[in-house]
Amino acid sequence: MRAWQHPVVPSVPGHSDAPLLHDTATDALVSAQPNDVARLYVCGITPYDATHLGHANTYLAFDTLQRVWLDAGYTVHYAQNVTDVDDPLLERAAATGVDWRELAESQVELFRTDMAALGILPPDDYVAVTDVIDEIAAAVCALSDSGLAYPVDAPDALVDDAGVRGSDLYFDIAAAEKVAPWRLGDESNLDRAAMLELFAARGGDPDRAGKRDALDPLLWRAAREGEPSWPTRVGAGRPGWHIECSVIALKELGTDFTVQGGGSDLIFPHHDMSAGHAAALSGHPLAGVYSHAGMVAYQGEKMSKSLGNLVLVSGLRAEGVDPRAIRLALLSEHYRSDWEWTNSTLEAAVARLARWEAAFGAEAASADSPVVSAESVVQQLRDALHTDLDTPRALAVIDAAAGAASDHPALIAKAIDALLGVRL
Template identity: 75%
Template sequence: MRAWERPEIVSVPGESSAPWLHDTKTDSLVLAQPRDAARLYVCGITPYDATHIGHANTYLAFDTLQRVWIDAGFRVHYAQNVTDVDDPLLERATATGVDWRELAASQVELFRTDMQALSIIPPNDFVAVTEVIDEIAEAVAALRDAGLAYPVPTDDAVAGADGQIAADLYFDIAAAQANTGWTLGEESNLDLVSMLRLFAERGGDPDRLGKRDRLDPLLWRAARAGEPAWESLVGAGRPGWHIECSVIALKELGTDFTVQGGGSDLIFPHHDMSAGHAEGLSGHPLAGVYSHTGMVAYRGEKMSKSVGNLVLVSRLRARGIDPRAIRLALLDRHYRTDWEWTSSLLDEGVERLARWSAAFGAGATFGAGASGSATAIVQSLRLALRHDLDTPEALRILDHAAADTVDAPELVHRAVHALLGVEL
């Protein structure tokens, strides 16, 4: 699948190094030090109601991570999926009377446009689930053959082209824990009660009859009448949710990649289960660091498609809001915090963009007698971003510099462009 155009990333004089990043698995800051290239996987959108500010907040956080790595001299290999077949997408398509493929295609294109407007670095591999159905089916078969998956009788399944009726296939958590190095909850650190609650809230089926464990997740959904399905070596059907990311990540990045990223609502069950599937397939851990962004609220509730309290980037842009101001508004909150979007944040982003443009933009000169050292400002900026992507601190540093006089504003201009993705 085509991604979007890569923004220009300028080089900045001086030296930097790999960042320290919060790891959800260990609940600590760890050095996100690539062994060769920095390999990053960030879970992508289910393409309906794209792109809201919560989406933008997540992809901007991992854009910042990429910029810090690039500034330190690392090559980055970034992969991202698109869940272009899944229950929520199908339900929206049915409710609106639109073909699910058309809905997905239109929303993916809108997402591309928003990401490019926001100067988000695109993935090297932008992969739709519908592009890797065969690979996912092969992975499900491999888990089944290894004794890590099992069938559950499915009364409403329909026959495939071969006349056979398949069963739903589920991941066997107990078998995986007994036969691999993976343990349920090692990424999320949740207790059983919390797991069951979140599993039910986030697409799981803890009360499905025939399952060996209430938390066992679906790997392959057998074909049903009126639903999209593909013929495969595990029967006609379509993938479950978590296995898609396991397969795409292993295919594009291999095992033990540097960072697995996404919103905090993916910690459980999605990232826990994806890690279990991947270790069952490869015998190796999926990623070294698990990094998650906080949730963005609006009008008192978490911004979500189900609630409908969405602030869409495309609508802000249609109002004439400069995407750079949107980016600055988002960077004003630390990526790991939960926070609420307000129009005042956007106003502050617009004002900040104007101040910085006057101080560091084209034609800004101070020279002799300036009290601020651009080299020191850039060093402080790098230190802030290497400390768990502390963008609020980076903005405070630049606000202070913009209120002063700087000996080389063009150097600060380059740093803002390269590290924060804002060209003044």
Template identity: 70%
Template sequence: MESWSRPDVPVLPGQGSTPKIWCTASATLVEASADETARLYVCGITPYDATHLGHASSYLAYDTLQRVWLDAGYEVHYAQNITDVDDPLLERANATGVDWRELAESQVALFRSDMQHLRILPPEDYVAVTEVIDPIASAVEILRERGLAYPVDTPDSAAGDDLYFDVRAAADDVWHLGAESNLDDVTMAAFFAERGGDPDRPGKRDPMDPLLWRAARDGEPSWPSIVGEGRPGWHIECSVIALQHLGSDFTVQGGGSDLVFPHHDMSAGHAAALSGRPLAKVFSHAGMVAYEGEKMSKSLGNLVLVSKLVAAGVDPRAIRLAILDNHYRSDWEWADGRLDAAVARLAAWTAAFGPATTGDAAAAVSDAVSGSAETLLAAVRTRLADDLDTPSVLALLDAAASTGVDDPALVRTLIDAFLGVRL
């Protein structure tokens, strides 16, 4: 699948530090280090109603991580999936009378446009589920051969039975249920029922066993495969795509906090069962964005879409700044006032650091950054290496803008390199 154009990332003088980010599995800050290449997987969209600000916030979090890695001297290999066949997409297609392929294609195109407007760094590997049906089916067959996948009677399918993952049989020293989510049994059970699981399905060995392969039904898309006619379950797609493009033990698995369980936990379990290794070293999650008192979600329909903001004339740079003013793993609520504040901030920064600003015209910076752009750069690097603390970075830049800097060009460059905002 085609990705989108990559924005230039300026190179700054010196070199930053390897960032520490919060790992959900260990509930600690962990250094997101690698030998030479940091490997990142972030779960992609199910292509309908793209791209709302919850999406944008999550992808901007891992855009920031990539920028900090680049400044620390790492190469970055980034992979992302597109869930272009799944129940919610099919339901939306049926409800609107649009072919599911056309709906997916149009929404992926819109997502690409949104990401380009926001200057989000694209994945090197942008992979649709429909492009990897055979590798997924082969992985399911391996799990079945190892006794970790089993059939559940499916009378409404003429193609055979659905296949499920045996979470208890798969548990070992590498993975067990809850290993990545770090949740208790009661919470996992509640999330499993709320987030696409089917705990009450008759014939399952354990209520928490997730679907690996859905046997073909009338009126649904399906593909012939080694495990029969059908289509993949949700979690196995990310396991296979990640292993295929990044290998096991990659640096960071990222996504929104609503994916902690079951998606990321189960994806890690499938991958561990296939490779014998952990899926990733760090399991990272971005917070949720609310609007009008509720989490912004497709099911509720309380969406603020990037494309509509841009179409209304909103500067995408202001959208970035409005999002970056919130710590990436905190839950927060969108309001129009946030955008107004971001527009004002962008104007103040442009006046202070923009191309028309000269060193002769700039005053000394405040004591908070020790009077120089170089000291400001060091302070920004310190904040970003500490769990991507973008709100503190914005506050540092606000202070510098109010008093002036001795090298506006350097500050302009660091804003572009770290925040993706070109003044």
């Protein structure tokens, strides 16, 4: 699956260090220093209602991480999925009378356009779930053969040509914990009561009859009438949510990759469960660092598809808003914080962009009597991003420099482009 065009990232004299990044699993700042290549997996969209500012906030956070890695001299290998078959997508398609494939493709194309407009670095591997059905089915078979998956009766499943009704397959958490380097809660640090609450709210089925544990997640859904399904070695059907990312991440990045990223709403169950699936399949941890972006609210509520309180990047662009201003508005809040989008947030970003262009744009000239050293500004910018991608501090560094005469405004402009992704 194609991604979008890669923006040019300029090289700036000097270099960053490997960043310190908040690790959800340990609740501490840890060094996101690659052993070789910086390998990053960020969970992609389920393609409907793309691209709202919550999406953009997450992908911008890990775009910033990549830019720091690149400035530190690392090669980056970035993989991202597209969950282009899933219950919410199918429900939206049915509600709107649109074929689910057409809905997915149109929304993925809109997402690509928005990401390109925002200057987000694209993944090296952009993988649709529907393109790796066979690989996912093989992984489910491997788990079943290892005694880590079990069937649950599905009375509404279709009957195959041999007269056998399909069964759903579930991951056996208790069995996996005995053999894999993983325990449920390793990534989320939640107690069981909190897990059960979130599991029910985020696509899980704790009350499903026949499960060995209420928290056991679905690996494979047997074919049902009117639902998309694929004939595979595990039977006709389609994948569960978590196993998709496990298989794609292992396929593209291997085990023990540098950072697993996503929004904080994925911490549980998605990242806990996908880490468990991967550990059970490979015998190794999935990732070294688990990093999560905060949630963006609007009109007093978390911006979400279910509530419909979405601000879309494409909508702002259609109104004539400069994508660079959208990017600056998002960067003005720390990536891990939960915050609310307002008109004043955008107005401040538009004004900031104008100040920066006046100070560092193509028409800006070096001062005869400089007040600040451009090299010092660049180092301060690097220092801010080094500590957990502190973009509010980074923006304050540039704001201060914009208010003083500089000996090399073009160097500052290049650093803003390379590290903050804003081309003046």
